[in-house]
Amino acid sequence: RSEWFQKRLRLNATTFYNDYTDIQTTASNVTDQGDIIIVTENAAKAKVKGFELEVVAQPTANFRLDAAVGYLDAKYTEVSPQSTVITQDTKFLKAPKWSVAVGAQFTAPIKNIGNITLRGDYAYTAKTYNEQNNHPTAAQDGFSLLNARLAFVDREDIWEIALSVTNITDKAYLVNGRYSAGLGLTGGTYAPPRLWRLALTPRFRKVDRP
Numbered sequence: 001r002s003e004w005f006q007k008r009l010r011l012n013a014t015t016f017y018n019d020y021t022d023i024q025t026t027a028s029n030v031t032d033q034g035d036i037i038i039v040t041e042n043a044a045k046a047k048v049k050g051f052e053l054e055v056v057a058q059p060t061a062n063f064r065l066d067a068a069v070g071y072l073d074a075k076y077t078e079v080s081p082q083s084t085v086i087t088q089d090t091k092f093l094k095a096p097k098w099s100v101a102v103g104a105q106f107t108a109p110i111k112n113i114g115n116i117t118l119r120g121d122y123a124y125t126a127k128t129y130n131e132q133n134n135h136p137t138a139a140q141d142g143f144s145l146l147n148a149r150l151a152f153v154d155r156e157d158i159w160e161i162a163l164s165v166t167n168i169t170d171k172a173y174l175v176n177g178r179y180s181a182g183l184g185l186t187g188g189t190y191a192p193p194r195l196w197r198l199a200l201t202p203r204f205r206k207v208d209r210p
Contacts, residue, residue, distance in 0.1 A: 043083040096126040130177035138177030
């Protein structure tokens with residue numbers, strides 16, 4: 001963790017490495033008789049490593065940039081021969097290899113009235129597997145999101161009115177998914193579509209007691 005140029009630039013970097021044994025896996029399987037069963041096994045060993053990098057820059061008093069990058073390498077290194085759920089090639093659940101976030105914010109003072117702030121955010125998430133069997137219909141391919149927010153705060157810093165929009169491109173993406181081998185169907189939950197929001201919010205400030 002470090003700060004540069006009179007704290008106008010901040011850089012945070014983190015690396016990690018984890019070694020796991022006796023990982024418990026759960027998945028649904030179909031028997032030879034066509035019955036659906038839930039299988040839970042202490043089935044594998046794995047190694048998880050990666051890094052996270054965060055940069056925050058304040059070129060001027062009114063302009064801010066921030067960015068973050070994450071890399072995750074999660075792999076099974078050994079799988080029990082008796083495992084009926086996974087193989088050594090099975091991908092980890094909810095473990096996208098790459099994640100990226102970039103944001104920019106500009107604040108402009110309005111004389112004798114207050115401040116107006118415009119912010120935009122971009123995020124990318126790589127392919128994510130949502131269930132243990134890694135069925136492709138329950139996985140979510142890599143996708144990008146855009147959000148924006150315009151806010152006004154009065155000069156006394158008492159209240160804020162903000163207009164925001166999330167998922168600007170109206171991207172449909174899975175947050176959960178499960179494939180049923182017995183039924184041959186995939187069920188899942190999608191994230192909300194494009195949403196607009198207008199909010200008036202009081203800004204509570206700490207009052208020093210005498």
